Amino acid sequence: MSVLVTGGAGYIGSHMVLALREQGExxxxLDNLSTGFRWALPADVPLVTGDLADDALVDKTIKDHGVKSIAHFAAKIVVPESVADPLGYYLGNTVRTRSLLASAVRNGVENFIFSxxxxxxxxxxxxxxPEDVPLQPVSPYGRSKLMSEWMLQDxxxxxxxxxxxxxxxxxxxxxxxxxTGQSTPAATHLxxxxxxxxxxLRPQLEVFGTDYDTPDGSCLRDYIQVSDLAQAHVAALAHLRAGGDNLTLNCGYGRGYSVLEVVEAVKRVSGIDIPVVLSPRRPGDPAAIVAEVARIKATLDWNPQFQNLxxxxxxxxxxxxxxxxHQAA
Structure with missing residues (x-):
């Protein structure tokens, strides 16, 4: 019995692979390597290079490896890019998730963890x-993911x-x-x-928006460490295998930091006064968003280890x- 990790050669997916392997899984x-790397995976983890929309390839992968659980990470994730290319995001995130779900149903997959x-x-x-507030995404990225949630529920x-x-x-x-870590050259993670x-490696850091209704005017976000996030996925899989109910959960720490606070943290840790350029807001960016985490704490056996900026x-x-x-070698 195997776990299929889509997008497993990418940033979060590669951490999930490590976490699963540490559990003996x-x-x-399955990864198209558009933003992932073979070297990000242990050498003995099989990699199928291809597209989620290739039904025959996905079906064969599930059958050949006895897949009973899927952790689905493969997606396009850049909010401003989604505003400029909404159809690309609905194709990459929504249509391809529909294809993956159809393969899962055809081949008797039992558990599905959705990113x-x-x-x-x-x-x-x-x-x-909290998880039960009205859902009103302001970007095609958010809408593409919400559509996928609905498809999964149905x-x-x-x-x-x-x-x-x-x-x-x-x-x-x-x-x-x-x-492993965030390795995509053009990544936009702050x-x-x-x-x-x-x-x-960059001439400067650009801060988008300093006039939000937040304490210092910059966007406020809940930053979760990637290995902690992978462990939440492992805990979610254990929950389902134990007969647990279907769940929709926030995964964060419940503590927000502003963009400018993060900049100060990087300066403090690195000892370098990085150059910062203040720019106008980007389309699709909410002012502030911090997770209510009571539900995940109550339902999953998850104990984050890295809650320190x-x-x-x-x-x-x-x-x-x-x-x-590595790149210079």
Whole structure:
């Protein structure tokens, strides 16, 4: 019995692969390598290179590896890009998820862990935001993920598929052992970009919007360390295998930091006064979003280990140094 990890050669997916392997799980990865890397995976983890829309390939992968559970990470994730290319996001995130769900049903997959996002909330009416507030995404990215949630819920009702949806907030940091991290060259994650600026890999850091209704005018976000996030997925899978109910859960720490606070943390940890350019707001960015985490704490056996911003920044900085050496080799 194997777990199929889609997008498993990417940032979050590769951490999930490591977490599953540490639990003794058999794992197979399906990735088109558009933003992932074979070297991010253990050498003995099988990688199927291809597209989720290739029904024959997905069916064969599930059958050949005896897949009974899927952790679905493969997606397009850049909010401003989704505003400029909405059809690309509905194709990449919604249509391809529909194809994957159809393959799961055809081949008797039992459990499905879906990588969703806090972007489904838009500008929530309360903070921290609980899972049951009205869902009003403000970007095609958020809408594409919400559509996928709906498809998963309907598929589960019709076909008995068991699922957990994890709506996670701003993912950051890297594997504490230095085995993998955020490696996409054009990534837009704030902490990664700030660390690159600290190392001179970018000329400056651009802060988008300083006139939001937040304490310092910059966007407020809940930053969750990537290995903690992977462990939440492992806990979700254990919950389903034990006969647990279908769930939709926020995955964050319940603590927000502003963009400018993050910048100060990177300066503090790196010891470098990185150049910062203040720019206008980007379309699709909510002012503030922080997770209400009571539900995940009550339902999953999940104990995050890295709830410290400076620790997360230190991990990200160490990974950027390691990545730069890897690329130079």
């Amino acid at each position: 058999e794992v197979v990865v 969703s996002t806090a972007a489904v909330y838009g500008n929530p009416p309360v903070m921290p935001v 598929t589960a009702f019709a076909h008995g598929l068991k699922y957990v949806v994890l709506r996670y907030f701003n993912v950051a940091g890297a594997d504490p052992g230095g085995r 902490i990664k970009v700030a660390c690159q600026a600290a190392l001179g 400076d620790m997360i920044v230190s991990q990200a900085l160490a990974w950027e140094k390691r990545l730069a050496n």
